Amino acid sequence: MTPEQQSGSMASAFFALLRRDLLLAFRRRTEMLFPIVFLLVVVSLFPLGIGPSPALLARIAPGVIWIAALLATVISLDGLFRSDFEDGTLEQFVLSGHPLTLISLAKILAHWLVAGLPLVLMSPLLAVWMNLPIESLGVMVLTLALGTPILSLIGSIGVGLTISLKRGGQLLSLLVFPLYVPILIIATAAVMAASDGLPYTAFLGLLVAGLITSVTLAPFAAAAALKISLS
Amino acid sequence: MNTNATTMNKDKPRKNWLVMFIHKMGSPPWFYGFSGKLIPWLWAIFAALTIWGLYLGLVKAPADYQQGESFRIMYLHVPSAWMSMLIYTSMAIMGFIALVWRIRIMEILAMSSAPVGAAFTIIALASGSLWGRPTWGTYWVWDARLTSELVLLFLYLGVIGLYNAIDEPRKAARAACLLALVGAVNLPIIHYSVKWWNTLHQGSSISVTGGSNIDPSMLWPLLIMAFAVKFYYGANLLTRARVKLLEQDKRKGWVKKIIKERES
Numbered sequence: 001m002t003p004e005q006q007s008g009s010m011a012s013a014f015f016a017l018l019r020r021d022l023l024l025a026f027r028r029r030t031e032m033l034f035p036i037v038f039l040l041v042v043v044s045l046f047p048l049g050i051g052p053s054p055a056l057l058a059r060i061a062p063g064v065i066w067i068a069a070l071l072a073t074v075i076s077l078d079g080l081f082r083s084d085f086e087d088g089t090l091e092q093f094v095l096s097g098h099p100l101t102l103i104s105l106a107k108i109l110a111h112w113l114v115a116g117l118p119l120v121l122m123s124p125l126l127a128v129w130m131n132l133p134i135e136s137l138g139v140m141v142l143t144l145a146l147g148t149p150i151l152s153l154i155g156s157i158g159v160g161l162t163i164s165l166k167r168g169g170q171l172l173s174l175l176v177f178p179l180y181v182p183i184l185i186i187a188t189a190a191v192m193a194a195s196d197g198l199p200y201t202a203f204l205g206l207l208v209a210g211l212i213t214s215v216t217l218a219p220f221a222a223a224a225a226l227k228i229s230l231s
Numbered sequence: 232m233n234t235n236a237t238t239m240n241k242d243k244p245r246k247n248w249l250v251m252f253i254h255k256m257g258s259p260p261w262f263y264g265f266s267g268k269l270i271p272w273l274w275a276i277f278a279a280l281t282i283w284g285l286y287l288g289l290v291k292a293p294a295d296y297q298q299g300e301s302f303r304i305m306y307l308h309v310p311s312a313w314m315s316m317l318i319y320t321s322m323a324i325m326g327f328i329a330l331v332w333r334i335r336i337m338e339i340l341a342m343s344s345a346p347v348g349a350a351f352t353i354i355a356l357a358s359g360s361l362w363g364r365p366t367w368g369t370y371w372v373w374d375a376r377l378t379s380e381l382v383l384l385f386l387y388l389g390v391i392g393l394y395n396a397i398d399e400p401r402k403a404a405r406a407a408c409l410l411a412l413v414g415a416v417n418l419p420i421i422h423y424s425v426k427w428w429n430t431l432h433q434g435s436s437i438s439v440t441g442g443s444n445i446d447p448s449m450l451w452p453l454l455i456m457a458f459a460v461k462f463y464y465g466a467n468l469l470t471r472a473r474v475k476l477l478e479q480d481k482r483k484g485w486v487k488k489i490i491k492e493r494e495s
Binding site: 154157158161162164165168171174175177178179181221224225228229231 | 330382388392393402406410413414
């Protein structure tokens, strides 16, 4: 096979897998709603627990929304490779000869489109609930748009490592939350800076850097993790 | 050049002594024997250095003019904090070697490092918060270095948790080694956190390039202690690794031979 044909077949494998995963997700629409509903419920608990003071809510809004997004992502992560692992499809992917890195990347992208993007689209509503200043609403959405793909990418490594365990979910949160810390810090710092009228582009730049780094490195690590789990 | 020479002169099988040593260390019986001879020395050096360092630090060194006696916690806190990061680095490097060259001894060594590193992290956090009470007036502040040390502890716990969750020891070690490598990406953030967010925590008092802001009578015990804990790590690591190795190889010939020799 010539290199051109190989790359062509790799691209087609990538998009075929992406389409398949999206199709599977759309066949079970209710399950797609779980992360969104989870996000709404978690965020709504904070005013109930802390009190409805608008000033206080506005202060903690970036952190609350981001932590809720982290939790929602981790909850949805378990589905990333689980069904393919259990019915043996993942082994077939490995045997297909296509690089597992590419397969992981397609599955991560599908996961973000199904579980991450809705969180981004939902965030303006949450920002209004939490009384976030309207000027920083755009920055909030932007940090989530840049940050949630990083969450899916880093999370995929944890999923790959815990997939062979019966109850990997609880361990998964222990594995990935420490890795999420820098993103949480940078993203909330950006929103808080925007709320205070300070420059925030440096933080967004760091998020972009994190996104580029994790897109280039995380799929390799996820593929290596899957190979260990399948061995 | 050395490796070239060895591959070209096939009639001369003698290799570089370091390469030979590394090859020998890969063999479980040889590693077991060698580490058995090394461990008592490591413990002895650790004990001697610790007694010396603690004597200088707790008895000889003068009390700090600002912090009083409480600064002496530093002799436990600073070496532990350094070790917590050093052990993570060494675990990640050993994990990398284990994953790339599939050396079982390295898997065992990397996984034996994790509990030692976690213990040092807990000591650093606990001693730091005990020191913080008289100095800052609070046990805990969410300052950058404290927070990153806490994150480091979580990273250690993740590695230990993953290793213990998977039943098959080699698969568990490989998975946890990969996690350690991924977590090592976090280490630079921990290290440079002082520069990133400079809040309540004191800046570093010791620098390699410039002069230190600390009096020699206070500095020497610290350096001795920092040196001593490295021998503790070596001794503890090898002891743990030997036990793990025996456990994994309990059905193998060389372990049975050792048991027979002990019994007779």
